[in-house]
Amino acid sequence: MNQNETDQRSEDFEPLTDTYEELRHSEDSDELSRFAREPLPPRSEQAAFSRATALLEAVAGNQHTPLEDRLFLAETMPFPNVLIKLSKDDNDDVRQMVARNPDDKNWLVGRLAKDRVGKVREAALRNSQASWKIRLEGAQDPETTADTLDFLSHLGVESEPDAPVILSAMVRRAVALNPNCSQATLERLAEDASLDVRHAVESRLG
Structure with a gap:
């Protein structure tokens, strides 16, 4: 130059x-x-x-x-x-x-x-750029709402069907164990293809 x-x-x-x-x-x-x-x-x-x-x-x-x-x-x-x-x-x-x-x-x-604000956290969890680590942490968070847990429970099944099998199942299992998980979501996860997810549902339902 x-x-x-x-x-x-x-x-x-x-x-x-x-x-x-x-x-x-x-x-x-x-x-x-x-x-x-x-x-x-x-x-x-x-x-x-x-x-x-x-x-x-x-x-x-x-x-x-x-x-x-x-x-x-x-x-x-x-x-x-x-x-x-x-x-x-x-x-x-x-x-x-x-x-x-x-x-x-x-x-x-x-x-x-x-x-610090729940609606911001949950919007991030729904972002397609969210890592599996972040999704798992969100699924485990007792403050995550039932609607967002339901969203996460579809990962690797209805949404992102090509997602890593083990990672997506870990997220769905965490959803099943979350106390905010709705009855409707639990009932659907009771039919999940992953044995670990089904066992988590069984433990919740007693």
Whole structure:
């Protein structure tokens, strides 16, 4: 890279840094909303695309960005830097929307599965990016609701039929042993293909 290119790169970087900091600290909700909703440049325009996604990170992390815009970003954005900012949002609904986002990295889903708020944790458990370890922990958690336990009880059977047999059976067994598991779910698991799952149901039913 020659000196002219280096100088040009520096000139491009500084305005981005300045704009990022302005947006990060801005209290102008209209301006923040405009940036949140502005269509992204084509990915083929690499510099402009990178700049736009960087500025969205600043907007996402600013609590003066209107709630409806933060929810919009949490639901639609596929960019890890933006989702990470939103996963720390003070609003439970924003974190829940991030937990549902199928573009999450599995480690981010794992972090949200340990959120202080139940509906955020359970949204993460239902995310297809959730690891089997996280699913197992959720199935064992006595605070997991009957509806989410029922969702987990279908893994490796009706949903994700190609899932690892042993891991999915471990999750279904944990569901059967969870005190919040509903009678209807237990009755279905009593017919499970896995002997371990059926035995767990028997132990619950006495």
